[in-house]
Amino acid sequence: MIVTLAGHVDHGKTSLVRALTGVDTDSTAEEKARGLTIDLGFAYIDDANLGFVDVPGHHRFIHNMVAGVAAHQYALLVVAADDGPMPQTLEHLQILSLLGLKGGVIALTKTDMVDVERVQAVRAAIREITAGTFLATADIVTCSSHTGAGIDTLRDHLVAVGMHQQAHGAATTRAFRLPVDRAFNVHGSGTVVTGTTLTGRVSVDQTLTVFPGLKQTRVRGIRADHRKADRAGPGARTALNLAGVDISDVQRGSWLTSDVSAASSRLSVRLTLLADFPRSLRTWTPVHVYHATTHSTARLGLLDTATLAPGDSTLADLVCDLPLLACAGDRLLIRDQGLDRTLGGGVVIDNQPPPARRRQASRLKRLAALETTDVETAFANLLSLGPTNWTQLAALWGLPPNSPPPGVREEIIRVGEDLILASTWKQWQDTLLAAIDSALTADATRTGLRENELPGTIPSGFRGELLRQLVAAKRLAQTAGAYHPPRHSARLSGAQKLLLEKLTPLLDSRQPPSTGDLAKQMKRPLLQLAKELDGLAKAGAIVRISDNRFFLPAFVDDLAAAAADLGTRGAFTARDFRDAAAIGRNTAIDVLEFFDHVGFTRRQGDERRVFGTWTPRAQPDSTQKS
Numbered sequence: 001m002i003v004t005l006a007g008h009v010d011h012g013k014t015s016l017v018r019a020l021t022g023v024d025t026d027s028t029a030e031e032k033a034r035g036l037t038i039d040l041g042f043a044y045i046d047d048a049n050l051g052f053v054d055v056p057g058h059h060r061f062i063h064n065m066v067a068g069v070a071a072h073q074y075a076l077l078v079v080a081a082d083d084g085p086m087p088q089t090l091e092h093l094q095i096l097s098l099l100g101l102k103g104g105v106i107a108l109t110k111t112d113m114v115d116v117e118r119v120q121a122v123r124a125a126i127r128e129i130t131a132g133t134f135l136a137t138a139d140i141v142t143c144s145s146h147t148g149a150g151i152d153t154l155r156d157h158l159v160a161v162g163m164h165q166q167a168h169g170a171a172t173t174r175a176f177r178l179p180v181d182r183a184f185n186v187h188g189s190g191t192v193v194t195g196t197t198l199t200g201r202v203s204v205d206q207t208l209t210v211f212p213g214l215k216q217t218r219v220r221g222i223r224a225d226h227r228k229a230d231r232a233g234p235g236a237r238t239a240l241n242l243a244g245v246d247i248s249d250v251q252r253g254s255w256l257t258s259d260v261s262a263a264s265s266r267l268s269v270r271l272t273l274l275a276d277f278p279r280s281l282r283t284w285t286p287v288h289v290y291h292a293t294t295h296s297t298a299r300l301g302l303l304d305t306a307t308l309a310p311g312d313s314t315l316a317d318l319v320c321d322l323p324l325l326a327c328a329g330d331r332l333l334i335r336d337q338g339l340d341r342t343l344g345g346g347v348v349i350d351n352q353p354p355p356a357r358r359r360q361a362s363r364l365k366r367l368a369a370l371e372t373t374d375v376e377t378a379f380a381n382l383l384s385l386g387p388t389n390w391t392q393l394a395a396l397w398g399l400p401p402n403s404p405p406p407g408v409r410e411e412i413i414r415v416g417e418d419l420i421l422a423s424t425w426k427q428w429q430d431t432l433l434a435a436i437d438s439a440l441t442a443d444a445t446r447t448g449l450r451e452n453e454l455p456g457t458i459p460s461g462f463r464g465e466l467l468r469q470l471v472a473a474k475r476l477a478q479t480a481g482a483y484h485p486p487r488h489s490a491r492l493s494g495a496q497k498l499l500l501e502k503l504t505p506l507l508d509s510r511q512p513p514s515t516g517d518l519a520k521q522m523k524r525p526l527l528q529l530a531k532e533l534d535g536l537a538k539a540g541a542i543v544r545i546s547d548n549r550f551f552l553p554a555f556v557d558d559l560a561a562a563a564a565d566l567g568t569r570g571a572f573t574a575r576d577f578r579d580a581a582a583i584g585r586n587t588a589i590d591v592l593e594f595f596d597h598v599g600f601t602r603r604q605g606d607e608r609r610v611f612g613t614w615t616p617r618a619q620p621d622s623t624q625k626s
Contacts, residue, residue: 001162002051002196002225002237004069004101006092007078008085009058012109015145016078017043017054020155025054037061040068040181042194042237044226048159051225051237052076053196059088062342066095066333067181067252067293070196072235074161075104077135081114081142084122085129091342094274097133098345100331105139105157106130112144174398175259176200176208177325178238179292183247183254189221193250194239198292199327199398200258202240203231210245211255211263211325218243253294255325261395262327267318268353268367269332269346271300275311277336277343282307287343289320290333296322297337303359303367315367317353318346326351327398329373351396375399376406383408387418387459415465425466428458432466433475436483444491447540448484468599471615478615479540479553481598490539499532500541507542507552510583515548546590553616559583559591560614563601567610577608 005013014037018024025041038061041054053073055065075096079085096104106126111119123140130136139157143150182194202208206219221241224232232238240256250256273281283302288295301317308314318332326332332346349370354363369381375397382388390405405412411422435455440446451463458466467483470476477486484490492500506513506521515533519526537544543556551559562581566572572580578588592608595601600612 001049001158001165002053002070002073002235003076003158004053004073004096005055005076005078006065006069006089006096008080008083008088008092009056011078011080011083011086011089012145013037013078014041014054016076016107016109016143016154017041017052019143019145019148019151020158021045021052025052039064045155045159046226048155048162049225050158050162053237055092059091059340062091062095062335063290063295065092066099066290067179069096069099069101070198070235070292071100071102071331072196072198073101074158074165075101075135076158077104077106077130077138079106079108079122079126080110081108081119081122082110084125090129090276093129093133093135094342095333096135098272098331098333098342100347102134103138103161104135105141105154105161106135107154108140108142110144110146111142112147112149173400173403174199174327175262175400176202176206176257177327177398178202178240178256179294180250180254180256181252181293183250183252185247186241189241191242191245191247191250192239193242193254193256194237195256195293197232197234197236197238198330199234201231201233202238202256202258206258208240208242208256208258209260210249211257211260212323213249213254214260215245215249217245217256255292255294257325259395259398259400260325261401262351262398263323263325264351265296265320265323266351266353266355267320267324267326267332267346267348268303268350269316269318269348270313270371271302271308271316271334271344271346272313273308273310273344274342277310277341278339280307280309281343286337287318288335288337289318289324289346290335291324291326291330294322294324296320296324300334301358304364315349315364316346317358328370328375328378328396352392370396379406380408383410383412383419383421383424386424387415387420387462389417390419391417415462418462420462428462428466429470431455431458432463432470436476437485440484440488445493445496445535445539446482447479447490447538448482448488450482464599478598481544482538482540490541492536492539492541496532496536496539496541500536503533503536503542504552507550507555511587512549512551512555515550518550543594545594549587549590556591557614557616560595560600563592563595563608564610564614567601571604571607571609573607 007013014026021043023043025043026037037056043052053068055068141150141154143154177198178195180193180195184192186192204219208217219240220243222229222232223239224236285300287298287300289298298318298320303315305314326348328348330348334343336343349367370378372378394403412419413422413425436449439449454463476483515530519529533550536542542550543553545551559581566580574588578585596603600614601608602611
């Protein structure tokens with residue numbers, strides 16, 4: 001078990017660690033000369049499997065203190081009996097709470113310097129500041145590093161808690177992430193980094209990635225909680241001997257990870273503003289963000305409120321100046337840039353927020369679905385809203401690539417990269433069919449609805465696949481890009497029938513004239529004719545090939561047959577199609593682009609392949625009365 005110390009400067013944290021372990025964690029010459037802890041210090045009781053992270057208490061070194069704290073750790077809050085709780089006592093307690101620590105003990109030190117009444121008064125003050133926090137009912141152990149009083153009691157308490165945590169250690173399926181707090185060279189071994197493993201497991205000979213920088217490295221050796229090991233897991237003080245990197249590649253703030261998919265400079269969080277913060281928070285406030293050992297400046301964007309009052313919480317976006325390797329559930333410490341004090345904390349909800357329309361209702365619903373403590377619930381919540389990209393969700397939760405999605409009670413179908421409830425897919429199909437039936441009932445002259453005319457309640461990215469499946473199941477047919485029931489034929493008005501009779505001999509050619517040439521030949525205004533041709537195309541009487549070119553349906557069927565014949569022999573070029581269809585080069589290109597658009601062919605460089613099955617262009621029923 002790793003114990004992180006916290007408390008005001010000069011309250012005896014380092015002396016307490018020395019009394020418990022025999023190790024002086026003030027290791028630098030400057031620390032010894034000033035009698036002040038400046039950076040992190042580490043000590044162990046090997047036979048008890050206990051490790052200690054000593055942190056600086058001075059507010060000027062708060063960034064170093066934060067780097068030593070992890071949610072898996074056990075807190076040891078130190079309060080001196082002569083001073084009682086001081087400003088950094090409260091701020092350190094707030095930091096421990098915001099970073100997600102769940103358990104701890106309080107050491108009331110320097111009791112040899114005061115009388116019993118003073119000890120009792122400080123006890124009461126401690127209970128007052130810890131009320132409502134995770135240390136509200138924590139044991140308070142009175143002790144003195146000078147006389148040794150209470151040290152054995154404190155050590156016994158920590159050993160007992162450590163044994164309990166070891167017996168109830170949780171398994172993990174998440175990707176390995178180690179925030180680096182130290183990097184140094186060891187003679188004969190090379191680069192060594194240390195940190196507290198945040199998630200996942202690592203083993204000897206495993207290949208990891210340094211983030212940022214993305215250098216690959218191999219793990220040559222591991223020490224976990226001060227012991228040589230073959231592997232290390234969450235919460236362990238981990239030292240990795242690395243091959244292929246220098247210490248310049250892995251300074252404090254770097255990460256060693258098995259997967260960098262979660263990296264992002266934009267995060268959505270549940271933001272909590274401390275109750276004693278001196279002012280309300282406005283959107284776009286500049287802040288400092290601390291994630292494990294990493295620090296970045298950022299801007300805060302409030303999502304469901306214009307201002308945030310002290311003691312309240314809200315959804316917020318963090319737009320960071322540096323990318324963070326943050327996953328769902330990770331804790332962030334946030335400090336105000338101007339006041340140089342802790343503002344509050346955030347729990348990561350999403351690491352892939354959109355750059356715009358941050359307050360859109362659909363986006364806030366997504367965040368509500370994601371704001372949960374496990375990926376299984378988040379997955380089920382998102383599926384209930386619509387299509388879910390499992391690869392992105394797995395990256396958000398720090399799961400290894402190719403992790404299978406969790407099971408849900410309902411049937412799921414896959415469409416591309418997305419997973420969708422079968423019931424949702426059927427509902428979209430029913431909505432689409434009803435919309436087409438309704439439109440054709442209202443206007444029998446229409447051939448059908450085009451893809452871009454379908455209801456906006458169906459996401460645009462899935463309309464094509466919905467239509468393809470319905471056509472394959474013969475529940476719909478396609479004519480000139482419009483979708484309709486298989487037996488539907490559009491009714492032409494009297495004027496349309498007369499126009500079609502005049503057009504047919506002009507279009508019945510291997511090289512039909514353009515719209516402009518038709519207007520000249522028919523002596524009709526170009527804009528008027530274009531509108532009339534569009535009406536005939538929507539009815540399926542002619543086929544719009546391009547903006548200024550219309551063909552008879554039978555001719556388009558012949559061209560499709562020529563393309564299909566070429567497709568049986570593999571890929572073909574525009575020249576191949578031109579020669580096979582006996583048409584001009586420009587016409588051939590227009591026709592192939594039309595075939596690409598309707599999904600019959602697909603372009604790959606300078607060649608095309610046939611991918612779909614051609615549906616003959618249905619003729620409108622010109623015999624019915626309008």
